[in-house]
Amino acid sequence: MLFTPSNKKVLALVDCNSFYCSCERLFAPHLEKKxxxxxxxxDGCVVSRTDEAKALGIPMGIPYFKIxxxxxxxQVAVFSSNYALYGDISARIMxxxxxFTPEIEVYSxxxxxxxxxxxxxLQEYGLKIREMVKKLIGIPVSIGMAPTKVLAKVANRIAxxxxxxxxxxxxxxxxxxxxxxxxxxxxxxxxxGYKSAEKLNRIKIKTAKDLRDANEHTIQKLLTVxxxxxxxxxxxxxxxxxxxxxxxRKQIVCGRGFGKPVFELEEIKEALANYVTLAAERLxxxxxxxxxxxxxxxxxxxKNTTQYFNQASITLLTGTSSTNTLIxxxxxxxxxIYQQGFEYKKVGVILxxxxxxxxNQMDLLSYRSISSSDSCMEAIDKIxxxxxxxxxxxxxxxxxxxxxxxxxxxxxxYTTKWNEILAV
DNA sequence: TCTGGGGTCCTAGGACCC
DNA sequence: TCTGGGGTCCTAGGACCC
Numbered sequence: 001m002l003f004t005p006s007n008k009k010v011l012a013l014v015d016c017n018s019f020y021c022s023c024e025r026l027f028a029p030h031l032e033k034k035x036x037x038x039x040x041x042x043d044g045c046v047v048s049r050t051d052e053a054k055a056l057g058i059p060m061g062i063p064y065f066k067i068x069x070x071x072x073x074x075q076v077a078v079f080s081s082n083y084a085l086y087g088d089i090s091a092r093i094m095x096x097x098x099x100f101t102p103e104i105e106v107y108s109x110x111x112x113x114x115x116x117x118x119x120x121x122l123q124e125y126g127l128k129i130r131e132m133v134k135k136l137i138g139i140p141v142s143i144g145m146a147p148t149k150v151l152a153k154v155a156n157r158i159a160x161x162x163x164x165x166x167x168x169x170x171x172x173x174x175x176x177x178x179x180x181x182x183x184x185x186x187x188x189x190x191x192x193g194y195k196s197a198e199k200l201n202r203i204k205i206k207t208a209k210d211l212r213d214a215n216e217h218t219i220q221k222l223l224t225v226x227x228x229x230x231x232x233x234x235x236x237x238x239x240x241x242x243x244x245x246x247x248x249r250k251q252i253v254c255g256r257g258f259g260k261p262v263f264e265l266e267e268i269k270e271a272l273a274n275y276v277t278l279a280a281e282r283l284x285x286x287x288x289x290x291x292x293x294x295x296x297x298x299x300x301x302x303k304n305t306t307q308y309f310n311q312a313s314i315t316l317l318t319g320t321s322s323t324n325t326l327i328x329x330x331x332x333x334x335x336x337i338y339q340q341g342f343e344y345k346k347v348g349v350i351l352x353x354x355x356x357x358x359x360n361q362m363d364l365l366s367y368r369s370i371s372s373s374d375s376c377m378e379a380i381d382k383i384x385x386x387x388x389x390x391x392x393x394x395x396x397x398x399x400x401x402x403x404x405x406x407x408x409x410x411x412x413x414y415t416t417k418w419n420e421i422l423a424v
Numbered sequence: 425t426c427t428g429g430g431g432t433c434c435t436a437g438g439a440c441c442c
Numbered sequence: 443t444c445t446g447g448g449g450t451c452c453t454a455g456g457a458c459c460c
Contacts, residue, residue: 040428047428047460063427081428108460193458224434226457253430260425302427348429 009238010122010145010172012114013152014097014129017140017160017167019110020048023089024079026138035076039064042259043080093137100129105242113149113242126168146171149240150233153190154180154208174236181234184208191230196223208234248286248354254279255296255348261303262344268297269331276330276349280323283351289319291353293326295333300345308344310337319355326351 016022020038025031035052039045045063056074058067064078071078090109098104103115119125126143133141144155145168155171158180162169171177187197189208199222205211211219212234220228229239254275262268272295283290296311312333320326330349 042426042428044426044428061427065426068426083429111460191458195457223457226434249431251431256429257427300427 008147010116011149011152012116012143012145013156014112014141014143015156016110017142018048018050020086021050022139023086031077037076038079038081041256093133093139096133096136105244115242122170130167142167144169147236148233148238150190150230154184181209181212182207186211248288252279252282252351255346257346265338268344268347269334272330272334272347273327276327277323279349279351280321280326284321287357288354289321289357290351291316291319293329294350294352295330296348297337298346299342305343308342312336
């Protein structure tokens with residue numbers, strides 16, 4: 001066969017089948033071929049189902065209390081979720097996958113994109129990957145191959161759904177793409193959610209093929225650049241490259257619903273302190289400090305009672321990863337928004353304004369917008385020395401020009417009153 | 425009685441600056 | 443002090459994903 005030079009990428013999306021359920025099956029082999037579901041936190045709703053459970057008609061996300069009797073009747077095995085276990089198994093799988101290519105993006109707990117550009121006999125290679133993961137870890141995976149991420153997602157869907165593909169589907173061939181995209185509902189494309197699908201349907205775009213062949217500008221007007229990228233990816237043009245390095249989180253969220261309604265501030269505070277502790281651990285793990293702590297407090301939207309949703313943001317003078325400091329800030333925020341008389345359902349904390357811990361305070365607060373210069377720093381240091389620590393919260397500007405510096409200092413991002421600075 | 429939790433990216437609009 | 447245009451930054455909110 002002739003070798004055809006091509007700059008086309010070959011990406012493979014490896015996706016674990018019913019991941020959480022498959023993990024539970026590892027320790028309960030007798031559940032092979034039996035219906036299994038895994039529930040969310042507090043056993044709230046179904047978050048993972050095996051094919052057998054799907055066949056029984058159990059939908060994703062259904063509240064558990066609605067199917068409790070049904071589940072008993074059909075002898076469905078039910079598990080509470082065990083995220084520590086799933087995380088551990090996931091890490092092992094990724095390790096196995098990275099032996100097949102160094103170019104791997106771990107996309108989620110149960111998915112990874114692999115760059116297989118240049119490999120020959122993809123079908124066989126895919127089978128090998130599949131066998132290896134099954135043999136070493138015990139988890140079944142499906143593999144979709146295509147020139148772009150969006151197409152690889154489509155391919156994976158087919159590998160997973162249709163029997164007779166051996167869990168692998170190659171969508172690199174343009175003719176195959178043509179016939180396959182026709183059968184894919186626009187709503188089932190990666191990145192097209194419920195709202196966007198509605199908009200597309202309104203202008204008679206129903207299938208993935210319709211979307212691929214649509215006018216880019218029309219789509220951009222409708223769905224912003226996000227939609228336009230999807231169109232291009234469907235055409236085989238790579239717009240979403242592999243992200244090989246794991247980036248630091250830009251925000252860290254930690255919160256959970258209470259099992260029962262809660263009324264008292266102290267009780268909420270205690271829960272919040274726990275979440276802050278967890279969030280702070282994650283923060284330190286990625287070696288970042290946090291500049292702003294946001295607290296959220298909700299009543300139960302499913303309940304027919306007076307609703308209350310609120311949030312408070314606390315800006316810290318100095319970036320920190322200290323659990324105690326963060327808890328103090330969060331408690332302050334909570335006190336600000338807590339009101340008596342509501343049945344609270346959920347509290348949580350969001351750490352935002354994160355930056356690497358090896359930057360100092362000045363850098364933290366100017367991290368995103370303003371670049372620094374020494375003379376400016378010196379001036380600010382002097383002002384702070386005269387007026388007390390942290391009189392000037394933000395620092396730095398891009399030039400030595402005194403006038404420009406003063407203009408910067410006058411702007412609203414500096415907390416000290418201008419007259420006081422003049423007095424120095 | 426009981427309805428998950430943790431993320432990202434994009435845009436519009438306001439505030440502020442020169 | 444007034445004027446307007448253009449640029450940048452910040453935030454809230456929307457949409458989406460697993």
